[in-house]
Amino acid sequence: MFGNQVKAQALHRGKPLAMSDAAQEAFEKLIDPSAAIKLERAALVMRIETAVNQLSADQLLAYNRAELEVLVQQLTDDMTGVGPIQPLVDDSSISDILVNGPDQVYIERHGQLSKVDVSFRDEQHLLNIAQRIVNAVGRRLDESTPLVDARLADGSRVNIIAPPLSLNGVCISIRKFPERKFDLMGMAKIGSLTEEMAQLLTMTAQARLNVLVSGGTGAGKTTLLNAMSAPISEAERIITIEDAAELSLSQPHWIQLETRTASSEGTGAVTIRDLVKNALRMRPDRIILGEVRGAEAFDMLQAMNTGHDGSLCTLHANSPHDALLRLENMLMMGAEKIPSHVLRQQISAAIDIVVQLERSHDGKRRVTAISAVGECVDGEIALSPLFEYHLSTSSEGEYHKGALPSVLVERARHFDLHESMQALFEGAK
Structure with a gap:
């Protein structure tokens, strides 16, 4: 779609790009989220690209071309994946992903723990992603059930704890398993x-x-x-x-x-x-x-x-x-x-x-x-x-x-x- 892949991927690892209320309302008119999530990822990406191009042409998005490409990736990950941490889930070198509230994400790679420059827009954005994870396996996350074990589509183990039990906000712990099965x-x-x-x-x-x-x-x-x-x-x-x-x-x-x-x-x-x-x-x-x-x-x-x-x-x-x-x-x-x-x-x-x-x-x-x-x-x-x-x-x-x-x-x-x-x-x- 757009050029400058390197810059786009670097931006994708940072804070999610925001959409104004007007842009968000226009986007939802162009793409029905409940229908869109039933599409294959490739088809969904094409629809989101078309919608983002339209919003940009209507001057509802004040982003350059590389940032628009990032926005497409982030919207796709929000609708079908796990939001800003989807690139970390896709990284085979990472074994653990630890989210301590919307602004603090750690990873374990080769046995070493380190903080990464990834965050969610706000606490509600993080809660929405957490609820999507647990809903996918028939469970729920709310004030009455703030502690949930779940799994991702690739089999990764997920533990989520939310307020009032967690004072740091929603915390997500993901244990990934190696793609290669060891005998x-x-x-x-x-x-x-x-x-x-x-x-x-x-x-x-x-x-x-x-x-x-x-x-x-x-x-x-x-x-x-x-x-x-x-x-x-x-x-x-x-x-x-x-x-x-x-x-x-x-x-x-x-x-x-x-x-x-x-x-x-x-x-x-x-x-x-x-x-x-x-x-x-x-x-x-x-x-x-x-x-x-x-x-x-x-x-x-x-x-x-x-x-x-x-x-x-x-x-x-x-x-x-x-x-x-x-x-x-x-x-x-x-x-x-x-x-x-x-x-x-x-x-x-x-x-x-x-x-x-x-x-x-x-x-x-x-x-x-x-x-x-x-x-x-x-x-x-x-x-x-x-x-x-x-x-x-x-x-x-x-x-x-x-x-x-x-x-x-x-x-x-x-x-x-x-x-x-x-x-x-x-x-x-």
């Missing part, structure tokens, strides 16, 4: 774990071991969960359960379940626990739970103990030991009258492997421990480190290998994987 060996190539660890986790999935993935916020739990699901047979029926759908599996027999918030009348909410209970009636071979947060842990553990081997779930914890403690605390929410030593025995019987992830200060995400869960003796669950990452004099640190418990060898034997698994630990102390 376990791919994660080994970028240094997130070793090839031996990748081989072990592959056999763990193939041998239908139950795995708990633990780590802090942004440690890469979902990425690892996706990678660990790849070795699962295409003949199996897999059900994934999440607050906001993020997992992306390649198997054909995959059912996605997602929670639902309550309506404006306070009814119709469907929780993670509701979905876990329902999943058990759907004849699953495996259940993958995006994140365990509360009482649903009890139902998930029962599923692992009653024939749904090979299931996976994640939770927030700082070590394998802490992960089991947190899991026990969550189990108490769903089984208040069951003694703690009985809950620990159930954890011991259900969970086979705990995988710990960490995100270092430089932004590097890596698996720092793979531990085998042993029997519960004298009220304590035994943990056997299979691989542990130890800091050393080198900046990268090094992995130490432990001994392979016989119980895992026997489990692997049923799938003719015992010799391959044992070979990984030959010479280990």
Whole structure:
């Protein structure tokens, strides 16, 4: 349409260009927003270009040619995308976008956080964009529901918190996922774990071991969960359960379940626990739970103990030991009258492997421990480190290998994987 692409893109990253009330009214007469958003983006761009040209000819827009091109981009992003931050969403090098009110936007790129020269016109503009994001997934954002989890069309995870809970105005946190899907060996190539660890986790999935993935916020739990699901047979029926759908599996027999918030009348909410209970009636071979947060842990553990081997779930914890403690605390929410030593025995019987992830200060995400869960003796669950990452004099640190418990060898034997698994630990102390 217009020339000067470089200048236009530079302007597009700054504050949105404003339209006068007269220009806005004329624009809405030329383009009906409710009809326009149903168009493909290319067709919508053409309509907006025509409208902006007309407004410019009528002297309702006091912008030069490069600025008019920016206005077309911004209007298109407002109507179909996420407004001023759409270019950041489109940038594959950015992993996180953090909006702290209309005038403050941060990004994380290659593990480093920095402020960018991007802003919204005002608080209402930001609220409109936030509401469009949540409305797209059937949720709502208002004073009665100021805290919402959602996702973008590309699968990016979104959390939005608004007044009165947020004193900074509307805050949007977007976690983007890499365009390239990593398998376990791919994660080994970028240094997130070793090839031996990748081989072990592959056999763990193939041998239908139950795995708990633990780590802090942004440690890469979902990425690892996706990678660990790849070795699962295409003949199996897999059900994934999440607050906001993020997992992306390649198997054909995959059912996605997602929670639902309550309506404006306070009814119709469907929780993670509701979905876990329902999943058990759907004849699953495996259940993958995006994140365990509360009482649903009890139902998930029962599923692992009653024939749904090979299931996976994640939770927030700082070590394998802490992960089991947190899991026990969550189990108490769903089984208040069951003694703690009985809950620990159930954890011991259900969970086979705990995988710990960490995100270092430089932004590097890596698996720092793979531990085998042993029997519960004298009220304590035994943990056997299979691989542990130890800091050393080198900046990268090094992995130490432990001994392979016989119980895992026997489990692997049923799938003719015992010799391959044992070979990984030959010479280990």
